[in-house]
Amino acid sequence: MWDSFSEKEKSILENKAVLKKAEANTFLYDSDETCSGLIFVCSGQLRAFYTSESGREITLYRLLEGDICILKASCIINSLQFDISISAEKNTVFYVLPPESYKTLMESSIEISRYTNEIIAGRMSDxxxxxxxxxxxxFDKRLASFLLEESALDESNTINITHETIANHMGTAREVVTRMLKYFRSEGYIKLSRGTITITDRAGLMSL
Amino acid sequence: MWDSFSEKEKSILENKAVLKKAEANTFLYDSDETCSGLIFVCSGQLRAFYTSESGREITLYRLLEGDICILKASCIINSLQFDISISAEKNTVFYVLPPESYKTLMESSIEISRYTNEIIAGRMSDxxxxxxxxxxxxFDKRLASFLLEESALDESNTINITHETIANHMGTAREVVTRMLKYFRSEGYIKLSRGTITITDRAGLMSL
Incomplete structure (x- = not known):
């Protein structure tokens, strides 16, 4: 896409985007900050999640290397009438393009406007x-799928995560997670210890 | 927006959009037809719904007079990777702009591309x-809210609808709907007869 940009557009991207760093397990953007701009992940892992009025959470998607998040841009796209929060799950390096620069680009480049369509449509599909x-x-299928994904993201059979955190990813209560994990253990799929889950029968989880 | 269009763009809209009519309670677009184009409702009521692999349905949103549906345009916006179906709930008159015409407009008009962003973002918010x-x-709150909305759409206290149809709107099983409707009746909120629900205590439903 870069080649389709004018010199002015390239210069906005090069000069206005701000490089930021976040440590693992830190909170980045609250759901109240509705217009932080466009986020581009260079390395690491961010988590975009939705919070209910009663404070329950559910993970909407992860942002990995090369991913773009546009949903914190409701001052540019007025119809984005919901609030998401973003936290860093790993040490993360990312660019933020401020809303006013992003708006300028959207108004001048049909390529960027079209790309924005694709990004929003992709998130909606997710x-x-x-x-x-x-x-x-x-829930057993969803939890099996979640553990396999986490294991893939961490590139390890051992996942460092609490039952509370899993509940927040999946939008459910801690007790529900604990009960199902104990069932998985009784089936020999996993081992449990404090703050850690180890997959012992990957094929068993995958068959679920 | 009309004034921002070029003569060529206006002519595409005027000459390529096809006027169609659908009778109440007919099926319009299957989830397999991924690229029907852009739909603009002149009058009536369409229902956009998602169907699971196992055949369960849930209503995503209604399209009323003046509403635009863009989600049957995955050949233009590649990232729309999910399938929705559309049916007519009332006698409906609507325009369909074919995909190739819509694509031409998207590529020439930054206004239309931006408007598309807004529509997708709005549906995503829904x-x-x-x-x-x-x-x-x-579920009691959701069902109360559903009955009040249907009553508003029909501008009547009497809603002609089966329990099966409500279940398809709400993504649940018929038995679950029937049980809760009987509870509502026992509370004096509604009266039930074959194929009909009459709201008898609007304030009661609203308090839920």
Missing amino acids: IIWLMDQIMWQS | IIWLMDQIMWQS
């Missing part, structure tokens, strides 16, 4: 998939 | 709201 899972997949 | 409801609102 969320409809998530809704499908929540409504029609049983 | 769906995140829906997910919030599904996850964290109890």
Whole structure:
């Protein structure tokens, strides 16, 4: 896409984007900050999540190397009428393009406007998939799938995570997570110790 | 927006959009037809819904007079990777702009591209709201809210609808709907007869 930009557009991207760093397990953007701009992840892992009025959380998606998050830009796209929060799950390096610069680009480049369409549509596809899972997949399948994904993200059979954190990812209560993890242990799929889950039967989880 | 269009763009809209009519309670677009184009509702009521692999349905949103539906345009916006179906709930008159014409407009008009961003973002906001409801609102609240909305759409206290249809709107099983409707009746909120629900205590439902 870079080649399609004018010199002026390139210069906005080069000069206005701010490089930031976040440590693992820190909070970056609150759901109240509705217009932080466009986020571009260079390395690391961010988590975008939604919080209910009663304070329950659910993970909407992860942002990995090369991913762009546009949903903190409701001052540019007025119809983004929901609030997401973002936290860093690993040490993360990312660029933030401020809203006013992003707006200038959107108004001058049809390529960027079209790319924005694609990004929003992609996130929407993720969320409809998530809704499908929540409504029609049983919790054992969702939890098995979650553990396998976490294991892939960490590139390890051992996942350092509390039951509370899993509940916040999946939008459910801690007790529900604990009960299902104990069932998985009794089936020999995993081992449990304080703050750690180890996958012992990957094929068993995958068959779920 | 019309004034911002070039003569060529205006002519595409005027000459390529096809006027269509659908009778109440007919099926319009299957989830397999991924690229029907842009739909603009002149009058009536369409229902956009998602169907799970196992055939369960949930209503994503309604399209009323003046509403635009863009989600049947995955050949233009590649990241729309989910399938929705559309049916007519009332006698409906609507325009369909074919995908190739819509694509031409998207490529020539930054206004249309930006408007597309807004429409997708708005639908995404609806769906995140829906997910919030599904996850964290109890079913009695959701059903009360559904009955009040249907009553408003029909401008009547009497709603002609089967329990099966309500279940398809809400993504649940018929038995669950029937049980809760019987509870509402026992509380004096509604009267039930074959294929009809009459709201008898609007304030009661609203307090839920």
